[in-house]
Amino acid sequence: MLGSFPTPYPDELLYSVVARYHVRSGNKSFRQTHEELFETIELQPDKIVLPNNLNFLVSQLPQGSKITVESLIKRNTLYPFFRTFLTPIEIYSFKNLLREKSSISISKAAKISDKERNKVLKFCPKCHVEDEQKYGEAYWHRQHQIPGMLVCLKHETPLSHSQVFLDNEQIHYYAASQVDLEIKRNTYLEDFIDRSLSLAQEIDWLSHNYVEFRGMTWLRNVYKSLLIERKFITKYSRTKFKYHDQQFADAFLEFYGEDLLGAIQPKILEKLEKYLEYYLLSCDITQTIDRITHVLIIKFLCGSIRDIFT
Numbered sequence: 320m321l322g323s324f325p326t327p328y329p330d331e332l333l334y335s336v337v338a339r340y341h342v343r344s345g346n347k348s349f350r351q352t353h354e355e356l357f358e359t360i361e362l363q364p365d366k367i368v369l370p371n372n373l374n375f376l377v378s379q380l381p382q383g384s385k386i387t388v389e390s391l392i393k394r395n396t397l398y399p400f401f402r403t404f405l406t407p408i409e410i411y412s413f414k415n416l417l418r419e420k421s422s423i424s425i426s427k428a429a430k431i432s433d434k435e436r437n438k439v440l441k442f443c444p445k446c447h448v449e450d451e452q453k454y455g456e457a458y459w460h461r462q463h464q465i466p467g468m469l470v471c472l473k474h475e476t477p478l479s480h481s482q483v484f485l486d487n488e489q490i491h492y493y494a495a496s497q498v499d500l501e502i503k504r505n506t507y508l509e510d511f512i513d514r515s516l517s518l519a520q521e522i523d524w525l526s527h528n529y530v531e532f533r534g535m536t537w538l539r540n541v542y543k544s545l546l547i548e549r550k551f552i553t554k555y556s557r558t559k560f561k562y563h564d565q566q567f568a569d570a571f572l573e574f575y576g577e578d579l580l581g582a583i584q585p586k587i588l589e590k591l592e593k594y595l596e597y598y599l600l601s602c603d604i605t606q607t608i609d610r611i612t613h614v615l616i617i618k619f620l621c622g623s624i625r626d627i628f629t
């Protein structure tokens with residue numbers, strides 16, 4: 320059993336809590352810290368945002384600790400975001416993998432797409448300063464790591480990229496207070512913040528409100544009716560219809576702006592019309608889900624994600 324373990328700060332990523340533990344423990348290697356807390360060194364591709372074997376970690380916590388497996392999953396991992404667009408049965412298996420020691424891929428269970436993987440940990444320069452003043456140290460905020468989040472909801476400022484890589488195959492725990500955080504002063508189009516903020520609010524709502532998802536075939540059918548309604552699909556008969564891919568892509572690009580789509584996922588701009596067509600009309604045959612693309616499509620077609628889910 321551990322002598323002490325840091326209490327998570329509000330909306331702190333578990334990785335960040337462990338990084339603070341690592342500093343206090345005096346352990347010589349990250350691997351030692353990892354084994355102490357997670358027993359296994361099984362490396363999962365998304366381990367930084369979706370750690371596993373939390374049952375073991377909680378069993379090691381000092382007596383009287385208020386941290387539970389459930390509280391860690393819900394408040395300190397990206398589980399609330401990645402459970403979206405999964406059916407209840409898929410969520411059940413996904414959540415179990417976070418609790419247990421298993422070599423089954425969590426990323427596969429959560430159907431994580433490569434496109435929704437951030438390359439580095441992100442931070443808000445204003446939160447960073449405020450946290451240092453309030454708590455005496457900075458920490459990695461969970462909300463800032465959610466794919467598609469380009470701005471801090473609290474300060475309405477663009478998030479900066481750190482040098483801490485998420486796709487690193489090594490085990491590492493870098494505390495936010497210990498790494499050099501360089502703040503890039505990018506120039507943005509005037510309404511970039513407003514557009515990013517509006518998207519961030521949708522993603523935040525989705526992560527905070529559990530709505531039972533009826534499956535990708537249901538979603539594809541919803542898309543089809545909306546496309547017909549908005550005249551992006553022209554119906555000729557009961558079985559014959561034409562989807563106007565270029566018109567849809569042009570309207571979508573105009574709605575969000577190249578700067579915003581490029582900041583989320585530069586690659587989708589290369590063949591935008593084909594990419595969107597695939598997500599609109601074939602989303603039920605893919606093995607992975609690009610959640611942000613679905614959020615963007617739904618917001619574009621419906622105005623808000625709430626309207627489709629509730």
Ligand SMILES: [Zn+2]
Pocket residue numbers: 443444445446447471472473474475
């Ligand atoms: Zn902030």
